[in-house]
Amino acid sequence: MNGEALRIEDVHKSFGKLEVLRGIDLALAEHEVVCLIGASGSGKSTLLRCVNLLEPIDAGRIVVGGEDVTSPGVDVNRVRRGIGIVFQAFNLFPHMTVLENVTLGPRKALGLSKAQAMEEADRLLARFGLADKRTEYPDRLSGGQQQRVAIVRAIAMRPQLLLLDEVTSALDPELVSEVLDAIRELADGGMTMLIATHEMGFARDVASRVCFIHEGRILEEGPPGEIFAAPKEERTRQFLQRIVAAGRM
Amino acid sequence: MNVKLFLTAEVIILPAALFLAVLRSLPGPVFFPIRALAIVYADLFRGLPTILVIFMLGFGMPALGLSWIPDSQFFWAVVALSLVYTAYVSEVYRAGIESVHPSQEAAARSLGLTHLQSLRHVVLPQAVRRVIPPLLNDFIGLQKDTALVGALGVVEAFRQAQIDQSATFNGTPYLVAGTLFVAITIPLARFTDWLIARDRRRSQAGRLA
Numbered sequence: 001m002n003g004e005a006l007r008i009e010d011v012h013k014s015f016g017k018l019e020v021l022r023g024i025d026l027a028l029a030e031h032e033v034v035c036l037i038g039a040s041g042s043g044k045s046t047l048l049r050c051v052n053l054l055e056p057i058d059a060g061r062i063v064v065g066g067e068d069v070t071s072p073g074v075d076v077n078r079v080r081r082g083i084g085i086v087f088q089a090f091n092l093f094p095h096m097t098v099l100e101n102v103t104l105g106p107r108k109a110l111g112l113s114k115a116q117a118m119e120e121a122d123r124l125l126a127r128f129g130l131a132d133k134r135t136e137y138p139d140r141l142s143g144g145q146q147q148r149v150a151i152v153r154a155i156a157m158r159p160q161l162l163l164l165d166e167v168t169s170a171l172d173p174e175l176v177s178e179v180l181d182a183i184r185e186l187a188d189g190g191m192t193m194l195i196a197t198h199e200m201g202f203a204r205d206v207a208s209r210v211c212f213i214h215e216g217r218i219l220e221e222g223p224p225g226e227i228f229a230a231p232k233e234e235r236t237r238q239f240l241q242r243i244v245a246a247g248r249m
Numbered sequence: 250m251n252v253k254l255f256l257t258a259e260v261i262i263l264p265a266a267l268f269l270a271v272l273r274s275l276p277g278p279v280f281f282p283i284r285a286l287a288i289v290y291a292d293l294f295r296g297l298p299t300i301l302v303i304f305m306l307g308f309g310m311p312a313l314g315l316s317w318i319p320d321s322q323f324f325w326a327v328v329a330l331s332l333v334y335t336a337y338v339s340e341v342y343r344a345g346i347e348s349v350h351p352s353q354e355a356a357a358r359s360l361g362l363t364h365l366q367s368l369r370h371v372v373l374p375q376a377v378r379r380v381i382p383p384l385l386n387d388f389i390g391l392q393k394d395t396a397l398v399g400a401l402g403v404v405e406a407f408r409q410a411q412i413d414q415s416a417t418f419n420g421t422p423y424l425v426a427g428t429l430f431v432a433i434t435i436p437l438a439r440f441t442d443w444l445i446a447r448d449r450r451r452s453q454a455g456r457l458a
Contacts, residue, residue: 052359054355054358054359077358077361077362077363078361080358080359080360080361081360081361082361083359084359085359087352087355087356089352091352091353091355091356092356093353093356093357093370093371093375094375095374095375095378104357104360104362104370104371105360105361105362108360108362108366108370109360109361109362109366110361153360154359154360157360157361
């Protein structure tokens with residue numbers, strides 16, 4: 001077995017009186033791909049934001065690559081450099097070209113020279129079929145292209161862990177596959193990923209494990225074959241039935 | 250004289266107001282005293298009538314008779330206008346900063362950038378573009394308020410017009426002074442329109458996020 005990339009221990013998080021995470025435990029080995037499924041509002045996105053330290057947690061521990069990143073005094077900027085996140089709404093910087101979007105982090109947070117950062121960015125953009133878009137502004141790109149740029153922006157930081165937060169939910173259906181293909185390529189390349197998704201077919205293909213999150217807890221987890229074919233929990237079964245009824249699986 | 254006042258004050262106001270707005274954006278309880286000071290400053294100098302500040306500094310400071318205090322009324326006029334307009338302009342910047350969606354800051358921070366780096370590279374470039382029209386509005390206000398400085402005895406366009414009018418009992422000098430003011434502010438307005446149009450051509454930054 002590989003080393004441990006991420007361990008989440010009994011994480012709790014509330015927004016005011018609303019308890020969004022009620023004790024999440026989860027561990028990811030290096031090179032593992034885990035998908036989080038569950039209804040909107042179940043806490044998937046919040047969990048990812050907590051791992052990236054964009055939201056402080058109320059209780060529990062998050063250990064990344066052996067280091068407790070939730071202990072006081074940890075340099076959050078250093079931790080975030082090693083954890084990439086891709087958002088549902090892309091969140092590209094609209095006033096920067098594709099190339100500037102991708103090179104900002106490596107230049108300012110990793111301290112790479114402009115030439116180094118651009119060379120690396122061009123290599124990644126070419127790998128994801130975006131080489132001809134390098135000087136475009138984000139609003140000139142399709143949603144699928146924008147999301148692929150966002151993925152490239154995240155991996156340009158050479159993260160040891162990549163978080164993907166419903167990255168295809170804001171896309172037109174015909175653009176979903178190009179983004180999923182990009183993620184599949186990352187999985188094949190050995191990237192450790194924690195993915196919140198509504199794409200069950202994709203989760204079945206790419207994930208080594210699937211976790212069903214319900215009301216802030218992981219209700220059921222296991223290999224995708226088991227979860228999708230023979231869920232043990234009634235709630236999981238109901239959720240999957242609704243997904244099938246909506247034609248999304 | 251008015252143009253010199255206006256330009257000198259503007260050179261001070263633009264960075265000072267930006268600095269003040271950035272101070273007010275600092276996160277967390279550690280920076281609460283700094284944020285509070287920035288708020289007190291903005292409230293105070295937006296609340297005081299400009300003419301009052303000009304009088305207090307222009308007449309008050311030299312009257313203290315301290316040798317190390319400059320007694321140039323031009324100097325104090327610039328200080329007074331800068332103090333007042335920095336408060337206004339910092340509010341404009343702040344509105345711009347707050348108009349940039351928090352997801353932009355989140356995206357920048359997720360790359361490991363510090364809060365100040367995020368402001369510098371991601372938030373402020375978008376914020377400043379959005380506030381160019383209201384900034385210009387304040388510049389026009391400043392350009393007009395340079396006339397208040399005449400009350401100190403600094404001979405600017407309006408004061409000169411008063412002098413000429415009293416000498417000749419003829420209203421034309423006021424008309425000339427008014428024309429001069431408008432002749433400066435109208436090109437400023439067109440210049441801003443041009444800036445906005447150019448920006449729109451380059452990218453549609455304001456439309457997104």
